[in-house]
Amino acid sequence: MNTKHTIAILVNDQPGVLQRVSGLFGRRGFNIESITVGASEEPGLSRMVIVTTGDDHTLEQIQKQLYKIVDVIKVIDIGSSPMVGRELGLIKVNAEPSSRPEILGVVETFRAAVVDIGPSSLIVQVVGDSDKIDAMIELLKPYGIRELSRTGVTAMIRGAR
Numbered sequence: 001m002n003t004k005h006t007i008a009i010l011v012n013d014q015p016g017v018l019q020r021v022s023g024l025f026g027r028r029g030f031n032i033e034s035i036t037v038g039a040s041e042e043p044g045l046s047r048m049v050i051v052t053t054g055d056d057h058t059l060e061q062i063q064k065q066l067y068k069i070v071d072v073i074k075v076i077d078i079g080s081s082p083m084v085g086r087e088l089g090l091i092k093v094n095a096e097p098s099s100r101p102e103i104l105g106v107v108e109t110f111r112a113a114v115v116d117i118g119p120s121s122l123i124v125q126v127v128g129d130s131d132k133i134d135a136m137i138e139l140l141k142p143y144g145i146r147e148l149s150r151t152g153v154t155a156m157i158r159g160a161r
Contacts, residue, residue, distance in 0.1 A: 004033070005059050006079035006155050009048040010040060012071040020069050021048060030054060030062060034087075034152030045073060049154050078157050085155035088125065089133040090115070094144035095122040106139050121146060129153075 011017045018037055025032050033051040040047040052062065059077060066075045095103050100122070107114055107124055110132065116123035126136045130153060137148065 002053050002055055004079065005052050005054065005077060006083065006085060006153065007050045007052065007059075007062070008076045008078045008155070009050065009066060009072060010042070010074040010076075011046050011048060011069075012073065013039075013044055013046045014071050017046070017069075017071045018048070020071070021050075021066065024065050024069065025050075025052065025062070028061070028065065030058065034150075036152045036154045038154070049078075049152075051153050076157075078155055082158040083155050084158055085129055085153045086127055087130055087133050087153050088127050088151040089136065090147075090149045091124045091126065091137060091140055091145060092121055092147040093124060093140045094120060094146060096120055099143060103140070103143060106136070110136050110139075112136060 009021065011021070022032060022035065030052055033053060035048060035050045037046055037048045052059075054062070063075045063077070066072050093103060095117075103122060103124075104114070106112075110126055110128075112124050112126035114122050115125045124136070124140070126133055133150060137145065
């Protein structure tokens with residue numbers, strides 16, 4: 001059964017590592033739903049968080065293949081443990097002055113924030129899990145979304161581990 005998997009990969013902070021990791025997924029026919037990369041708690045190492053879909057056998061194969069990449073230090077299936085996952089969405093929406101109170105009501109309900117106001121538009125920032133971002137987009141669609149940018153999921157296992 002195909003399920004969503006969230007994988008954290010600790011890698012050496014070197015040019016070309018992202019290309020080698022993403023290339024592995026492409027060559028094996030695995031789709032990357034989202035990927036985030038940034039500094040980790042260890043100097044010289046970066047953390048990649050990749051969300052992909054597949055069965056457990058597929059996940060096992062991905063992990064084995066990732067360890068064959070020289071710059072990969074550690075691969076963790078963080079989706080198999082209780083985790084905290086967050087994503088950032090920026091949504092530019094049509095907002096004539098007459099419709100702003102309604103839009104601001106949606107923004108407030110989602111604990112989002114207006115980060116820019118133009119003569120006929122607003123940029124809304126929303127942080128949360130992917131379902132929250134999806135729901136916010138759906139509620140803002142009737143006003144007319146001009147532009148949308150999402151970061152992809154970043155995540156950590158809960159607790160002391």
